[in-house]
Amino acid sequence: MFMLVDCNCFYVSCERVFRPDLNKKPVVVLSNNDGCVIALSKEAKCLGIKMCDPWFKIKNYYSFRGVVAFSSNYELYADLSYRIMNILESLAPKIEVYSIDEAFLDLSQINNNVDIKKIAVQCQAKIKKYVGIPVRVGSGPTKTIAKIASYGAKYYTKNNILNLSKINDQYKIMQDIPVKEVWGVGLKLSNRLSLLGIRTAADLLRSDIVYMKKMFGISLVKTIMELNGQECMSLQSKYREKKQIIVSRSFSQKIDKLSSLQEAVSDYTARAAEKLRRGKQLCKSLTVFLRTNTFGVSNDSHYERSYYVPLLSLTDDTRELITAAKFAMKRIYRLGYSYNKVGIVFSDLSRNNNIQIEIFNKRGEGRAKRLMRAIDEINFHNKGKVMFLAQGVEKCWSMKRDYQSPKYTTSWHDLPGVM
Incomplete structure (x- = not known):
């Protein structure tokens, strides 16, 4: 369940x-x-x-x-999400954080005599009391049916709770749910399915698996089997290894100076390096890209380039990564254009315990790792307190946030006052 x-x-x-x-x-x-x-x-x-x-x-x-x-206000949203996931971990032995605002709980190891509805009510009450966020809860024998239940809880219940553990309840609600709302289908695939007369989740449940596999592949077959109560998708591990790390932003104003572009890409590289170390991974190559505005301009005034940099060895050292990123930016920068977006992509990632020792390596990796660990620990408790000068000080290119609320839970200066 x-x-x-x-x-x-x-x-x-x-x-x-x-x-x-x-x-x-x-x-x-x-x-x-x-x-x-x-x-x-x-x-x-x-x-x-x-x-x-x-x-x-x-x-x-x-x-x-x-x-x-x-x-x-991403800092606020991420912190409240973290608190919610901690509460969910106290309610179930296994959870999968699916996104910033939703998570799957595996209830298979919980006593069968426990009422699912009571767990759902307890979950709602705890999160509302300790975080203040309202949630809806859907449950079912598979992840896909649990998604269906969540959809039904949103539109067909008053208390935002729906349990679809019984087959009759599953079939009844699937007759009213459009096929595009089924997890893993989406709009494009639903348009193709509608040509075959499949317009609801119940229609998809009754479809011929052999034919659907031939026409649409194994992914849709797994969805159909899940709708029929056969578990095909188990919970994913909490920490999934990333294949790439991408950090990019559009500027609040157009930038034409190389120095400002290098500041921006250095700042994004530092953020990506933090994510890299948090996932206990190392990077072997990176790509820097930049572009001008793609809307309302002629082809002659549009410019878009990227530059790939293979690194000499696996690293998570922000200093080395910033040096490589600034080199790439210098290679693709062209005078005479006003740019509105740059980004950094880390690729060829691997676990930091799979390192091939270099004979002539004299970089002092132990010292570098201690330095990066110290920076991360300081910034974890005081975000942005320790930065590299290459990231800039004034940051005229930073994101526009004219209506941002205070960072109530992550900044001492923004703590709400009581009068």
Whole structure:
């Protein structure tokens, strides 16, 4: 038996935790550089706001109607997510953190006499009490059915809890769920399935597996088997090794100076290196890319390039990675263009316990590792306190966040005061 815990309107709910005055008011959260709507409350939906609406187009109209907008506060969202996952780990022996706002729980090792609904109610109550985020809970014999239950809990229940452990309940709700809402199907595949008369989850459940495998491959067959109650997808390990690490951002304004571009790519490289060390991995190569704005410009004024740098040896040393990134940026930079985005990609990753010793290596890796560990520990408790000068000081290129809320849980300066 699996249980899926999914936070309701997670980004919006995070903003409301420290702003209870915004409950039942229209709230939206914006993407990087305050570009598009990426999260919205039910009240905002009722006003006609849609996901991915450009904020600059709708700002004046909806601000007049009481809509409150927030810039993305990723530090706050990540911290509240971490707290929620810790609570879930106390409720079940095995969990899979599927995304920042949802996780699967494996209930197979819990006593069969325990009521699933009681666990769901306890889960909701704990998270609401200790974090302040409302969640919905769906459970079923497979991960796909648990996803179906989560969808049903959102639209067909009042308490946001739905248990689909019984076959009759599964089939009844699948008749009402569009096939595009089935986990792993999506819009494109649902359009192809509709040509075969498959429009609901129940239609997909009854389809011919042999024919579907021939037409769509083994992935859809696993989905069909999961809908029929046959477990094909177990929980993934908590720490999955990454094949690549990518950090990129669009600038708040167009940048034409090489020095500013090198500052930006150095800053992104430092962030990527932190992720690399957190995952206990090493990097053998990196790629730097940059581009101008792709919208509303002619082909002659558009420029986009990338540069691949193979490293001499596996490393997680931020200093070495920044040096390589700045070298790559210098190779692809062209004078006369105004750039709006750069990024860094780490590839050829491997575990840091699989290192081939070099005969002529005199870099002093022990000292370097101690230095990186010290920097990470300081920045973990005081984010951004220790930086490399190459990352810049003023950072005129940094992301635009005109509507950002305080970092209530990760910054001493932003702790809410009690009057």
